[in-house]
Amino acid sequence: MSRIFKLAAYFLLASSACLAQVKSPATNPANAASGHTFRYTNPITRDTSISMRDHFIIKVGNKWYCTGTSNPVWTGYNPGVRMLESDDLIHWKQDAWLIDASKLPADCPYNGRFWAPEIHLIKKKFWLTVNSGKVTREDPKGMKSHSIWLFVADQVTGPYKLVNGPLTPQYNNDATLFEDEDGQTYLYCSGNGLFQAKIDLQNGKLIGTVQKFLDKRQPGYPEWMVGGIEGPFVVKRDGYYFMFFSTWTRGYEVGLLKSKSPLGPWVLASPEPIFGCRKKGFRPELAIEGGYADLKFQDSEDPYCETGHNALFEGPDGKLWSSCHYLMYEKRPYPYSQVLQPWEKTTQMGIEPVTYKDGVFGIKGPTWTEQVIEY
Incomplete structure (x- = not known):
């Protein structure tokens, strides 16, 4: 059987399986008892005007709010920290700019690209971490001063007030916060590896110094981490x-570490990524530059080249869900067209339910057909 016919058969079987799983609310006993059905198809958003990377979702009351990295991502300025809102996790609209770059003073030290913002509700306050630097003529990407900035607000929609920044003395990015059961808060971030520290949120200062605990080429760790x-x-x-x-x-994948302590030591909870897509033909220049172009793996059969940088949030069923950006692959397999629509050329929001079994988290997908969740 030719490759085309094999792929066609695969997609027909996948579609049939998906349809077979869809049950009518009137005839499904479990659904009749609960009365709730949630249907979604990734990517959730399909709109170039609200395209973002690194989607972070937080539920407050009956609404979901989302921040992320707005375009342009890789060069020069971007417009700031955008907030989207939704009543149903399906239909999203822009609520506001939590940080509007056009309104910042000329000497603002965080006027750069505003990468991967997150909002965490801790001690009845909303804490916003923003990763940015100062864009200048000498440093047009703002990378020399790129680090972490901390803001706080009484409401998820702001206004947000600067607490402190930069929080670290070096390049750091992708900051996240975690409050433990004893009330201590921890900061985790990236920057040519993964870093961690305790943090005093009220003062916006680290307790001690930020420590690197994992490198992309850590001895004993798998080769699927070596790119970054x-x-x-x-x-x-x-x-x-x-x-x-x-x-x-290998594209964009999500790995999982575990520890008995919030500061490690951390070990892989799964020897392989728990989520993501793999495409040999995606960004080959990075593989050549990084020295891992000869890495052997099989392409995943989804239509994506990126599904990653995830965060967890409370989903429609009250359980943990994952959000991240999904990017379509121009060399995606049949029956998908090789001609991408305008929105397919940009990163869009994707969501999936999170599982927990035998001491390991998992994330379903990435999916691209209609999914039905009954609860």
Whole structure:
């Protein structure tokens, strides 16, 4: 059987399986008892005007709010920290700019690219971490001063007030916060590896110094990390601390670490990534530059080249869900067209339910057909 016919058969079987799983609310006993069905198809957003990377979602009351890295991502200025809102996790609109770069003073030290903002509700306050630097003629990307800035607000929608920054004396990025059961808060971030520290939120200062605890080429760790690791996010379950992180070595995948302590030592909870997509033809220049172009792996059969930098949030069923950016692959397999629509050329929001079994978290997908969640 030719490759085209094999792929066609695969997609027909996948579609049939998906349809077979969709049950009518009237005929499904479990659904009749609960009366709730949530349907979604990734990518959730399909709009170039609200395209972002690194989607972070937080539920407050009956609404979901989302921040992320706005375009342009890689060069020069971007417009600031955008907030989206939704009543149903499906339809999203822009609520406001939490930080509007056009309104910042000329000497503002964080006027750069505003990468991967997150909002955490801790001690009845909303804490916003923003990763940015100062864009100048000498440093047009703002990378020399790129670090972490901490803001606080009484409401999720702001206004946010600067607490302190930069929080670290070196390049750091992708900051996240975690409050433990004893009230101590921890800061985790990336920057040519993964870093950690205790933090005094009220003063916006680290307790001690930020410590690097994992390198992309850490001895004894797998080769799927060697391209780079970033985007930490921490939760606690059954006495263990779990850290989700992303790597772009083979496309964009999510790995999982675990520890008995919030400051480690951290070990891989799964020998392979728990989520993501792999495409040999995606960004080959990075593989050549990084010295891992001969890495052997099979492409994943999804239509994406990026599904990563995830964060967790409360989903429609009250359980943990994962959010991250999804990017379509121009060399995606049949029956997808090789001609991308305008929105398909930009990163869009994707969501998936999170599982927990035998002491390890997992994330379903990445999916691209309609999914039905009954609860």
